[in-house]
Amino acid sequence: MKLRPIGGASIPRLTHPRDPVIFRGGDTLHPRRWRPPPDSNPPMPIGRSLLLAAAKSEALNQFALKSRVVKRATKAFMPGEKPEDALDAGAQLVKDGRRIIYTKLGEALTQLKDADAVRDHYLWLFDQIKARGLPAQVSIKPTQLGLDQSESACLAHCLTLAAKAESVGSALWLDMEDSTYVDRTLVLYEAVKAKHPSTGLALQSYLFRTPKDLERLRPLKPVIRLVKGAYAEPASVAFPKKADTDEAYYRIAGTMLEMAKTGECTPIFGTHDVPLVGRIIARAEQLALAKGRYEVHMLYGIRSKEQQRLRAEGHAITVLISYGDAWYRWYMRRLAERPANVWFVAKSIFG
Numbered sequence: 454m455k456l457r458p459i460g461g462a463s464i465p466r467l468t469h470p471r472d473p474v475i476f477r478g479g480d481t482l483h484p485r486r487w488r489p490p491p492d493s494n495p496p497m498p499i500g501r502s503l504l505l506a507a508a509k510s511e512a513l514n515q516f517a518l519k520s521r522v523v524k525r526a527t528k529a530f531m532p533g534e535k536p537e538d539a540l541d542a543g544a545q546l547v548k549d550g551r552r553i554i555y556t557k558l559g560e561a562l563t564q565l566k567d568a569d570a571v572r573d574h575y576l577w578l579f580d581q582i583k584a585r586g587l588p589a590q591v592s593i594k595p596t597q598l599g600l601d602q603s604e605s606a607c608l609a610h611c612l613t614l615a616a617k618a619e620s621v622g623s624a625l626w627l628d629m630e631d632s633t634y635v636d637r638t639l640v641l642y643e644a645v646k647a648k649h650p651s652t653g654l655a656l657q658s659y660l661f662r663t664p665k666d667l668e669r670l671r672p673l674k675p676v677i678r679l680v681k682g683a684y685a686e687p688a689s690v691a692f693p694k695k696a697d698t699d700e701a702y703y704r705i706a707g708t709m710l711e712m713a714k715t716g717e718c719t720p721i722f723g724t725h726d727v728p729l730v731g732r733i734i735a736r737a738e739q740l741a742l743a744k745g746r747y748e749v750h751m752l753y754g755i756r757s758k759e760q761q762r763l764r765a766e767g768h769a770i771t772v773l774i775s776y777g778d779a780w781y782r783w784y785m786r787r788l789a790e791r792p793a794n795v796w797f798v799a800k801s802i803f804g
């Protein structure tokens with residue numbers, strides 16, 4: 454198999470798709486050791502589906518973590534692996550009035566004792582946020598705090614972190630993971646939100662169930678970050694077509710804005726879809742909701758100019774900065790969101 458050179462760079466030649474690929478610098482990838490899982494969702498575009506399947510591969514994970522060139526490519530989406538890298542990057546971003554959310558990468562722990570270390574890390578991070586005077590919050594994945602091993606231990610960790618967040622004038626967010634976690638994450642959120650009102654939760658517009666979940670949370674006056682959803686989900690639970698997910702996003706966003714009008718929701722829109730953000734802002738204006746009653750959150754390194762433009766126009770903009778060495782699965786989801794990014798990675802590997 455022959456690959457076409459990008460920008461004149463020399464590209465390793467594969468004699469057979471299953472032959473190992475040896476990259477400049479000596480990293481070796483053995484495609485033989487990797488198989489996409491059988492549950493790939495056929496209606497999903499092939500690029501996205503392959504990348505999300507690859508996200509589950511332990512062999513590719515091990516390869517990527519050891520590869521200096523792949524690591525270099527992640528720089529587009531994360532300032533560095535160390536928390537200090539993230540804190541320093543945040544200190545730069547806040548200069549134009551953007552705010553920050555930090556998240557340490559890592560999910561699906563296999564041992565409950567590892568969750569204690571994650572909790573302790575975030576306790577330390579909240580102290581750093583306070584010491585540096587940063588307008589920053591923290592977002593966790595429930596499986597990073599032991600949800601798979603013990604729901605009660607995970608709740609205890611979340612309560613500890615939410616209390617700490619409050620004590621330093623910050624707030625805690627719960628990310629939403631794949632659809633098998635939604636029920637447990639809602640229960641977790643209800644328990645934490647009841648004691649710590651500033652706590653936020655991500656909901657995903659690609660899931661059919663999300664409008665009902667939002668209604669269920671309404672009495673709690675939830676703080677909701679609406680996202681489209683980053684996981685490979687079966688057509689029985691999520692829209693296979695992106696256009697349907699986008700329209701569902703706009704509909705749910707409208708409900709959240711109406712809820713905000715009556716004080717029943719703090720609406721946050723976690724998306725880089727700038728035309729969609731424009732439609733949501735227009736809807737907020739129709740409802741006479743002032744800027745600042747809703748926010749837009751984007752990821753570090755994505756649509757930075759649009760983040761600055763929206764901020765300059767007076768909108769509340771927050772940037773989610775990830776750090777940590779467990780970046781492989783997260784990074785593959787970022788590539789899957791925009792398969793064109795694969796070319797960008799290829800360029801940094803081969804160029």
Ligand SMILES: Cc1cc2nc3c(=O)[nH]c(=O)nc-3n(C[C@H](O)[C@H](O)[C@H](O)COP(=O)(O)OP(=O)(O)OC[C@H]3O[C@@H](n4cnc5c(N)ncnc54)[C@H](O)[C@@H]3O)c2cc1C
Nearest residue numbers: 628629655680681682683723724725726750751752787790
């Ligand atoms: C703050 C925040 C928190 C999130 N939390 C969660 C969560 O808890 N659970 C969850 O499932 N998902 C989460 N996500 C991810 C989300 O579900 C989507 O996968 C992701 O935001 C891409 O969708 P989009 O809304 O940006 O729209 P899309 O329609 O996918 O993208 C719109 C445009 O944005 C640009 N863009 C989008 N992604 C990229 C990228 N990776 N690289 C370069 N350009 C890009 C492209 O120009 C694209 O055309 C979060 C996203 C954000 C911004």
